[in-house]
Amino acid sequence: MSLVLEIVIYLTDGSFHRYKQNDPAKINDIINTLQPPGVFSQKQLLIAGSYYMSGIPSQNITRIDIIGVDLPKMRHGASITHIEEISEHELDLYAKPRYSDTRRSEMVVNVGQQTESVAEINLIDTQRIGFKFRYQADIVADRRQLMQVFTSTMPIFGNRLGGGVMFLNPLNVVRWAFYPGIPEAPRNAMALHRAEIFGDSAPSMIIQKLDAGDDDTNLG
Secondary structure, three states: OOOOEEEEEEEOOOOEEEEEEOOHHHHHHHHHHOOOOHHHOOOEEEEEOOOOEEEEEHHHEEEEEEEOOOOOOOOOOOOEEEEEEEOHHHHHHHHOOOOOOOOHHHOOOOOOOOEEEEEEEEEOOOOEEEEEEEEOOOOHHHHHHHHHHHHOOOOEEEEOOOOOEEEEOHHHEEEEEEEOOOOOOOOOOOEEOOHHHOOOOOOOOOEEOOOOOOOOOOOO
16 A cells, blocks of 8 residues: 555535545545445545644535555446546547447447446536446346446546546536447437537537337437
């Protein structure tokens, strides 16, 4: 284990606070506190330094970074084997729609196959986080559980770009997106194409009515 633990806490007002600890026993206690699913479940995150005490309401925290220590392995669930942060530039490459890309609804998922996808998470403090993740989801039910990892009340966590781990508070997620996402859309999903596909001369939004008995094979 590294000698120094660094914690960075990001708040909904756009500020962040940085803390450090080098006592191995205290580091172990802190790591045990900052474990899913309880990291954001307590009403206040309490901090007691040598010369002061502080409290941060959990509802005001958007993200916590843990840097400089080896963390115990944490399970993601929903057959996800790995989640890691990617740069904003790399996220833009996945997020930009291209006609040459395979349509989401035309993707073929083979039994036992490891599939790679990208998630974009937008936080209330305007942070934009990109995650690349791998999963093995052999049946439709397994694949639909993937959305729950990013949309439930459980903390979203993954390896941080540059080292360490980050936890995102699901209560302060304002938008999420998958690129390309799973082939099967939920029945109540609106078939909306992203406006960038149509160019400047096209309407900003085109809505297509989903057939009750058909999937959105034309959804971009």
